[in-house]
Amino acid sequence: MTASKGHSGETTRTGHDTTAPVHLRPATAADIAALAPLLVRLKRLNEEFDPLLKVRDDVEERAREVLTHDLANPKSIVLAAEGTGPDRAKIVGVVRAQVRERPFYAPTMEGVILDIYLLPLHRRHGVGEYLLSETTRLLKEHGAGIVTAEFPTQNEIAARFYAKRGFRPISALHARSI
Amino acid sequence: MVQAASPPPLEPEKSAKRRRVSAPDTAEDEADQTTALGERSVRLARFYQGKVETVPKVPVRNLEDFALWYTPGIAAVARAIAADPDESFELTGRWNTIAIVTDGSRVLGLGDIGPRAALPVMEGKALLFRYLGGVDGVPIPINVASPEQFIETVERIAPAFGAINLEDIASPKCFRILEELAKKLPIPVWHDDQLGTAAASVAGYLNALELTGRSVAACQTVLLGAGAANIATARLLLALGHDPKRLTLVDHHGVLHAEREDVDELMIRNPWKYRLALATDGGGRTGQLRDALVGADVLIAASTPDPNTVQPAWIRTMARDPIVFALANPVPEIWPATARAAGAAIVATGRSDFPNQLNNSLVFPAVFRGILDARARSIPDEVVLVAARELAAQGRRSGLSADHLIPTMEEKDVFPHIAAAVAESAVKLGIARRKLGRSEFLELARSRMRRPVELAKALVRAGLTLPMPDERPARGKRGR
Numbered sequence: 001m002t003a004s005k006g007h008s009g010e011t012t013r014t015g016h017d018t019t020a021p022v023h024l025r026p027a028t029a030a031d032i033a034a035l036a037p038l039l040v041r042l043k044r045l046n047e048e049f050d051p052l053l054k055v056r057d058d059v060e061e062r063a064r065e066v067l068t069h070d071l072a073n074p075k076s077i078v079l080a081a082e083g084t085g086p087d088r089a090k091i092v093g094v095v096r097a098q099v100r101e102r103p104f105y106a107p108t109m110e111g112v113i114l115d116i117y118l119l120p121l122h123r124r125h126g127v128g129e130y131l132l133s134e135t136t137r138l139l140k141e142h143g144a145g146i147v148t149a150e151f152p153t154q155n156e157i158a159a160r161f162y163a164k165r166g167f168r169p170i171s172a173l174h175a176r177s178i
Numbered sequence: 179m180v181q182a183a184s185p186p187p188l189e190p191e192k193s194a195k196r197r198r199v200s201a202p203d204t205a206e207d208e209a210d211q212t213t214a215l216g217e218r219s220v221r222l223a224r225f226y227q228g229k230v231e232t233v234p235k236v237p238v239r240n241l242e243d244f245a246l247w248y249t250p251g252i253a254a255v256a257r258a259i260a261a262d263p264d265e266s267f268e269l270t271g272r273w274n275t276i277a278i279v280t281d282g283s284r285v286l287g288l289g290d291i292g293p294r295a296a297l298p299v300m301e302g303k304a305l306l307f308r309y310l311g312g313v314d315g316v317p318i319p320i321n322v323a324s325p326e327q328f329i330e331t332v333e334r335i336a337p338a339f340g341a342i343n344l345e346d347i348a349s350p351k352c353f354r355i356l357e358e359l360a361k362k363l364p365i366p367v368w369h370d371d372q373l374g375t376a377a378a379s380v381a382g383y384l385n386a387l388e389l390t391g392r393s394v395a396a397c398q399t400v401l402l403g404a405g406a407a408n409i410a411t412a413r414l415l416l417a418l419g420h421d422p423k424r425l426t427l428v429d430h431h432g433v434l435h436a437e438r439e440d441v442d443e444l445m446i447r448n449p450w451k452y453r454l455a456l457a458t459d460g461g462g463r464t465g466q467l468r469d470a471l472v473g474a475d476v477l478i479a480a481s482t483p484d485p486n487t488v489q490p491a492w493i494r495t496m497a498r499d500p501i502v503f504a505l506a507n508p509v510p511e512i513w514p515a516t517a518r519a520a521g522a523a524i525v526a527t528g529r530s531d532f533p534n535q536l537n538n539s540l541v542f543p544a545v546f547r548g549i550l551d552a553r554a555r556s557i558p559d560e561v562v563l564v565a566a567r568e569l570a571a572q573g574r575r576s577g578l579s580a581d582h583l584i585p586t587m588e589e590k591d592v593f594p595h596i597a598a599a600v601a602e603s604a605v606k607l608g609i610a611r612r613k614l615g616r617s618e619f620l621e622l623a624r625s626r627m628r629r630p631v632e633l634a635k636a637l638v639r640a641g642l643t644l645p646m647p648d649e650r651p652a653r654g655k656r657g658r
Contacts, residue, residue, distance in 0.1 A: 041439075041442060042442075044439070044442065044443070045442035045443065045445075045446070048442070048443050048446050048447070049446075119436070119437055120436045120437070120441050120442070120445070120452075120455070120456055121436045121437075121456060121459065157445075157446075
């Protein structure tokens with residue numbers, strides 16, 4: 001997951017710093033064509049962190065299917081981030097989240113942030129923060145009493161981003177190929 | 179390793195006697211010539227078994243003198259340095275001694291051949307440092323498994339050196355190693371493949387703009403190849419005031435822009451390239467090199483040694499009086515004659531057998547002379563730009579033309595001037611331990627650069643440096 005803070009590689013020295021943050025809105029079916037490639041970019045980034053996250057050949061098609069499925073699911077949240085200024089009406093980011101029940105633990109409802117992706121030129125201080133707080137607010141509205149985030153273990157940028165905002169690892173997913 | 183008791187006799191060889199000064203006519207000529215040089219290099223390496231050696235610089239009249247040069251007298255010198263560490267630059271050879279450090283991960287065009295195989299190359303560099311800059315370079319190929327180990331090793335050996343020269347380290351780890359060592363060490367750290375090449379390119383660039391009546395701010399520049407050299411060149415051009423929106427970096431994936439497929443991968447693997455992708459965002463271009471070149475003023479290629487990398491048809495689409503730097507070695511991205519026939523007003527390469535050689539050898543000996551004479555604490559980009567500007571100024575002084583963009587290696591008087599400009603800029607930036615005026619630095623540089631040449635001659639005259647065994651001993655007249 002790529003967030004806008006905590007990594008020196010994410011800020012440019014020249015230009016762009018005057019742009020206003022993105023405009024966030026619920027996605028519709030009409031957005032899927034624009035959102036799917038962003039989701040794929042995020043998955044390709046994840047592939048960089050671990051070969052067990054190698055993306056499948058039909059990833060583009062599957063991304064569209066997943067988004068279509070999400071939009072039909074009342075427990076899913078899909079947000080489209082639009083640019084501002086000259087990039088108004090261009091979709092520059094995507095957020096996917098879901099509310100799940102926790103059968104054994106309390107709080108009983110968990111809001112999982114599955115994917116956050118922003119195009120590089122729109123990553124800057126405050127934008128990631130804004131996406132996270134808006135998503136958290138919506139998850140809470142959907143009944144979540146705890147918010148979690150999934151990202152590759154090796155993604156230290158994401159780990160730092162969430163750690164700074166009070167997140168800590170509570171569960172681990174270990175893998176090996178068989 | 180087999181140790182020969184005495185050097186094996188070599189057959190005199192006429193064909194290899196002189197360096198060819200004309201460009202080879204065909205690719206086969208080129209290959210033959212390279213092979214012949216290589217074979218001779220190996221024979222001479224086996225004969226001389228190393229290219230530099232340590233020679234005392236103090237008189238030793240008898241063994242009693244060692245009471246001064248060594249214990250007990252030397253203890254007082256050691257105490258003085260313990261009391262004031264900066265005295266290590268005055269009471270020892272530290273001020274003029276540099277480490278030439280490599281992990282052997284990208285040696286010449288040979289790739290990752292490891293530290294042992296890199297040693298002859300580092301020895302050669304030490305010879306260049308010595309002969310051209312009067313600098314004592316110690317070749318130090320190190321066996322490390324990670325950039326962290328590299329950084330730690332150099333940090334630990336730094337007390338012996340006045341500066342560090344990083345050499346032949348693969349990109350992108352070279353960026354991180356340079357950046358972190360420069361931050362950590364109280365002495366200058368230089369990576370020649372980045373800074374030396376970039377400074378030479380920028381010097382040529384400035385004079386090429388001058389010749390064709392262009393300004394940096396209005397220039398549309400394309401950089402082909404986004405490795406160590408061009409990443410540094412891009413950074414220096416931006417520092418010179420180049421508009422990032424008119425600067426296009428192109429690599430084997432095409433134009434580098436903020437939404438390119440691999441840009442997130444770059445964020446993780448190569449943040450230096452990533453930052454340039456965002457800052458330039460393709461410089462207003464998309465697609466491949468051919469698309470980027472349409473209407474462009476300058477092409478600086480530091481990419482693949484293949485003369486078909488840049489097509490003449492693409493040069494025809496560039497702006498009026500286009501400037502083409504084809505810097506790949508040993509073979510430029512386009513042959514100079516081809517580039518000129520396609521309309522290039524100015525062509526430069528990395529080779530000495532064509533006009534306008536833009537090569538790091540024009541830069542590093544003088545830069546090190548300057549930073550060492552000033553006992554500089556670091557070498558920020560401002561100082562690198564001073565070196566580039568001075569090299570350009572020297573080129574203008576000796577007569578600027580399309581075939582004489584910057585001085586050649588033969589114009590040895592330019593080196594002390596660059597050294598003095600560098601030393602002076604270190605003083606101005608407040609990073610010099612030794613603050614002299616420009617003319618004093620110039621005199622120092624002149625005498626220190628003269629010394630190794632005179633020493634080498636004296637050693638040959640005295641018969642202490644053996645003549646090349648495959649050449650007939652020349653009487654009275656040696657070298658060029």
